[in-house]
Amino acid sequence: MxxxxxxxxxxxxxxxxDAPIFRSVFEYEYFRKILAQEKGCELIAYVFSEYEVRWVMHCEQDWQVILDNLRAHMQELHFKLWHKHQQILSESAEVIFVEEDRYLVPLVMEMHYWPVRKGLVASPDVYPWSSDHLYRNIKQPDWLASHRMLKRMTKQRCNTLVRYERMMEQFTPWDTEEVENPLYKAFASSAYIALHLRKKKTVDRFSEAQIIALRMEAEKLVTSILGNSVEQVKQPRSRRQYQQIEPLVMWLLSQTDCSIQQMSFTFDLDETIIQGWIRSLPNQHPESFLTRIQQAWQEQGHANSALIKDAEIVSQAS
Structure with a gap:
């Protein structure tokens, strides 16, 4: 989740x-600038290559809004520079929640060492399109929230730069798969995730009509990937197959901010059943299959937004 x-x-x-993101030095600098200026966010660290961008950011708004803004900015820039309407950033993205106290330091160091691992440079401090060289400066720029990471390395401010340089010299690869939470896309303990979820507002984001509309779209998506149609799997003889599809549908809805409580009420299902379905998915399906469905659902995000609006209009009219 x-x-x-x-x-x-x-x-x-x-x-x-899989096309290049950047075609000129100006575009690298522009992307760094729009990251730093994103409203309600603090850019902590970044690293860019021709085909991929990575960054760590503290956000006060939904990260999906941030990604939509970045896609729009880069598409507009591409048109201004090359006079072509073309999507630059992929609709799919990997977004991982981070517990700063436990994981921010190794994560930033892993990011800064990434150009070396990719064979782009021999040392991270000479790579121009990462924040590593800024972390080594006595005075960091105001737009970079490097203090969120550096303050966790040593209590004495005057020693942070020396400490950072020494740790980067002795850096060993950090296996992100080993530390990622098994139930959530997160570098965080289960206790920290539970605290984060409690802090979130409990106000329902969607109406009943909107959730029903989203469920129908999720059913269409999952059945099409499996090579069937919704009508086929809902036939009595295909009941067992539909029972395999329903947990995947609930999983997709939970990733669209539909709460377990709302789904339970709308679809007359016990909350513990829905939670059990979602927890058991990694054991029932290959990771590659779940990733494929997840990416397809993310790419369909804009269409789902329009569908949600239409469902609400119809609901209000009736």
Whole structure:
């Protein structure tokens, strides 16, 4: 399950259709600038390559809004520079929730060492499109919230730069798969995630009509990926197959901010059943299959937004 709401997140985004994101030095600098200026956010660290961008950011708004803004900015810039309407950033993105006290230091160091691991440079401090060289400066720029990471390395401010340089010299690869929470896309303990979820507002985001509309779209998506139609799997002889699809549908709805309580009430299902379905999915399906469905659902996000509005209009009219 992907977490959202106010918090610190690690973003990884690639070029649309595996095309390059940047074609000029100006575009690298422009992307860094719009990241730093994103409203309600603090940019903590970043690293860019021709085909991929990674950054850590503390957000006070939903990260999906941030990604939509970045896609729009880059598409507009591309048209101004090259006179072509073209999507630059992929619709799919990997977004991981981060517990700063436990994981921010190794995560930022892993990011800064990434160009070396990719064979782009011999040392992280010479790579121009990462925040590593800024972390080594006595005075960091105001637009970079490096203090959120550096203050966790040592209590004495005067020693943070020396400490950072020494740790980067002795850096060993950080296995992100080992530390990622098994139930959530997060570098965080279960206790910290539970606290984050409690802090989120409990106000329902969607009406009953909107949730029903989203469920129908999720059913269409999952059945099409499996090579069937909704009508086929809902036939009596295909009941067992539909029972396999329903947990996937609930999982997709939960990633669209539909609460377990809302789904339970709308679809007359016990909350513990829905929670059990979502927890058991990693054991019932290959990770590659779940990733494929998740990415397809994210790419369909704009269409779902329009569908939600239409469902609400129809509901109000009736």
């Amino acid at each position: 992907i977490l959202n709401g106010a918090g610190t997140y690690f973003f990884t985004v690639r070029g649309a259709k």
